[in-house]
Amino acid sequence: MSHSIAHWRCLLALPVLLALSACGATVYLDKFDAAAPGQAPAPPSTGTSAATGSAVIAAHPQNPGSSDRWLRLARPVATQAGGEYIATFTEQLAHTKASVSLVGFVPKTSPIMMTVFFEPKAPAPPIPLLHIDLLTNGNIRLNDSTIAGTFKFDTLIGFVVNFDLTGSAPTASILIRGGGNDVGIDVPVPANAANFGLGRVRVVAPFEGVNAPSGAFLVNDLLATRPNQ
Numbered sequence: 001m002s003h004s005i006a007h008w009r010c011l012l013a014l015p016v017l018l019a020l021s022a023c024g025a026t027v028y029l030d031k032f033d034a035a036a037p038g039q040a041p042a043p044p045s046t047g048t049s050a051a052t053g054s055a056v057i058a059a060h061p062q063n064p065g066s067s068d069r070w071l072r073l074a075r076p077v078a079t080q081a082g083g084e085y086i087a088t089f090t091e092q093l094a095h096t097k098a099s100v101s102l103v104g105f106v107p108k109t110s111p112i113m114m115t116v117f118f119e120p121k122a123p124a125p126p127i128p129l130l131h132i133d134l135l136t137n138g139n140i141r142l143n144d145s146t147i148a149g150t151f152k153f154d155t156l157i158g159f160v161v162n163f164d165l166t167g168s169a170p171t172a173s174i175l176i177r178g179g180g181n182d183v184g185i186d187v188p189v190p191a192n193a194a195n196f197g198l199g200r201v202r203v204v205a206p207f208e209g210v211n212a213p214s215g216a217f218l219v220n221d222l223l224a225t226r227p228n229q
Contacts, residue, residue, distance in 0.1 A: 024099065024225040024226055024227045024228050025225060025226050025227075025228055026046050026223065026224070026225050027046065027047060027089045027090065027091045027093065027098070027224050027225060027226055028044065028046055028047035028087050028088075028089050028090075028100075028201075028222065028223065028224035029044060029045040029046040029047070029222070029223050029224075030044035030045065030047070030049060030087060030221075030222045031045070031068075031069075031220065031221055032057055032069045032070055032071045032219075032220055033067070033068065033069045035057045035069070036057060036069075037056075037057050037058050037059050037069065038056055038057065038058075039056060039057050040055070040056060040057070041055065041056075041057055041071055041085070044087070044222075046090070047087060047088060047089055047090050047224070048088045048090060049085065049086060049087050049088065050085075050086045050088075051071075051083065051084065051085050051086070052083065052084045052086075053073075053074075053081065053082055053083040053084055053205070054072075054073065054074040054075070054076050054082055054083040054205070054216075055071060055072070055073050055074075055083035055084065055085055056071075056072055056083075057069050057070070057071060057072070058070050058071070058072035058218060061105045061107065061154075061218050062105075062154075062156070068220070069220075070105070070218040070219065070220045071085055071203075071218060071219050071220065072216050072217075072218050073085060073114075073203065073204070073205040073216060073217060073218070073219065074112075074205060074214070074215065074216035075112050075205045075207075075208075075212070075214050075215060075216070076214055077214050078209075078210060078211065078212050078213055078214055079210050080207065081204075081205070081206060081207035082112065082204075082205025082206070082207075082216075083204075083205050084202060084203070084204045084205070085202070085203045085204075085219065086200055086201075086202050087200055087201040087202075087203075087222050087224070088199065088200040089121075089198065089199060089200060089224055091226065092121060092197055092199075093121070093163075093165070093197040093198040093199070093226060094121065094165070094195070094196060094197030095165055095166055095195070095197065096165060096166060096197065096226060096227075097162070097163060097164050097165070097166060097226065097227050098162075098163045098165075098198045098224060098225065098226050099160065099161070099162045099163070099224065099225050099226075100118060100159075100160075100161045100163075100198075100201060100222075100223070100224045101158070101159060101160045101161070101221070101222075101223050101224075102116070102159050102201075102203070102219055102220070102221060102222040102223070103156055103157065103158055103159070103219065103220045103221050104134065104156075104157040104159065104178070104217060104218070104219050105154075105155070105156060105157065105217060105218040105219075105220075106134055106151070106153050106154075106157070106217045107153065107154060107215075107216065107217070107218075108153035108154045110213070110214065110215035110216055111136045111153055111215055111217075112136060112205055112208065112212070112213070112214075112215035112216065112217060113133055113134065113135055113136055113205070113206055113208055114133070114134040114203070114205070114217045114219075115131070115132070115133050115134075115203070115204040115205075115206050116131070116132045116133075116159065116201065116202070116203050116204075117130075117131050117201065117202040117204065118130040118131070118161065118163070118172070118198060118201055119193075119198075119199055119200050119201070119202060120193045120194070120195075120196035120197060120198065120199050121196045121197050121198070121199030121200075122196075122199065123196075124193055124195075124196035124199070125192055125193060127190055127192070127193045128193065129163065129170075129172065129189045129190070129193050129194060129198060130142070130143065130161065130163075130172045130174075130187065130189065131143050131144060132159070132174075132176070134151060134157065134178075134217075136208075138150050138151060138152065138153070138180060140176055140178075140180075140183050142174070142183075142185070142187060143187070146187075148174070148176075148183040148185055149176060149180060149181040149182055149183035150178075150180030150181040151176070151178030151179060151180045152178060152179035152180050155178055155179035156178070157176065157177070157178030157179075158175075158176070158177045158178065159174075159175075159176050160174075160175045160176075161173070161174050161175075163189065163198055165189065165194045165197060165198070168191070169188065169191075170188070170189040170190075170191060170194035171186050171187065171188055171189055172186070172187050172188075172189050173185075173186045174186070174187065198224075201222065201224070203219050203222075205217065
């Protein structure tokens with residue numbers, strides 16, 4: 001376990017955790033506050049984005065009276081895929097370091113899988129730098145292969161991922177805190193993807209099969225930074 005991950009795991013407050021990723025130059029920021037509930041998301045403060053499927057602005061899941069807005073991604077019926085939000089960075093983050101953070105929330109009443117892809121810049125090969133799933137049984141899965149921890153439903157789930165793409169062995173340092181067994185782990189990043197740099201984040205309500213239930217989850221405060229030059 002890296003020193004930075006060990007330090008992060010000592011932190012108890014989610015706002016402090018997410019503040020760790022805010023150092024450096026902002027290359028993407030979307031707090032989803034520029035549109036009213038029920039509307040499509042507005043352009044982000046920094047960077048560019050796109051939304052498809054069932055993707056609309058919603059009230060804060062724990063405090064509906066708050067002015068803080070979230071993005072709700074849903075799978076309306078079991079036989080369809082759901083909403084998708086694509087955050088694209090306006091700066092080429094090749095052969096460098098970068099940090100991405102966001103907050104998720106999976107309601108207990110209608111849990112569906114929440115998937116986050118961290119992808120290289122085009123024309124990269126069709127392989128992500130990293131792929132994280134919040135599964136409907138409460139497990140946190142990395143790259144479709146490793147169960148790295150757990151989360152709780154109806155709880156704010158903080159993600160912080162630090163990428164180091166500068167060397168011959170690129171890595172992602174991951175911290176996920178969501179009321180269960182926290183994830184603090186370093187994982188390798190495919191070199192053939194890392195050579196193109198971090199280009200975008202996709203948050204997806206994926207197709208889980210014809211028998212999977214309908215449902216929704218929410219995301220907020222998507223931020224990407226690079227170190228100050």
